[in-house]
Amino acid sequence: MPLYTVTCETHGMSLVLAPMSEADWFMACGECGRLSPRMVESFQFQQDNLRLYTDGQGGRYSHALGQDMPESRQARDRAAEAKGVEFVTKAEFLADNREAADALAYREHVDAGGEREPWKPADTSGFTIGAA
Numbered sequence: 716m717p718l719y720t721v722t723c724e725t726h727g728m729s730l731v732l733a734p735m736s737e738a739d740w741f742m743a744c745g746e747c748g749r750l751s752p753r754m755v756e757s758f759q760f761q762q763d764n765l766r767l768y769t770d771g772q773g774g775r776y777s778h779a780l781g782q783d784m785p786e787s788r789q790a791r792d793r794a795a796e797a798k799g800v801e802f803v804t805k806a807e808f809l810a811d812n813r814e815a816a817d818a819l820a821y822r823e824h825v826d827a828g829g830e831r832e833p834w835k836p837a838d839t840s841g842f843t844i845g846a847a
């Protein structure tokens with residue numbers, strides 16, 4: 716039997732255990748039995764952002780999975796496990812990727828009106844061209 720929350724004028728909110736067939740807009744207060752309005756509670760709703768996934772061109776293709784992104788998180792996780800790939804959150808990715816975290820922090824700094832750093836050429840001293 717589900718629990719219902721009833722709000723009595725005298726006793727405030729109380730939880731009332733009742734069969735669904737007896738659930739009504741007004742239910743007996745758990746203390747005094749007076750008919751009192753039942754609070755309508757919304758069901759838990761969790762948005763699944765997989766539906767909003769796009770590959771950059773507006774498609775649903777996931778290069779990590781080698782297929783279109785499934786509709787549900789469970790289906791995605793099954794496909795990922797079969798493929799041997801692991802999805803990480805943005806925070807997990809940035810924790811493992813210092814360069815990306817720095818670039819994002821700089822972008823936010825500039826977007827917030829911060830001063831741009833002067834351009835400096837990348838250090839290419841470790842690379843040689845044409846030496847085989």
Ligand SMILES: [Zn+2]
Binds near residue numbers: 724725726727745747
């Ligand atoms: Zn009452």
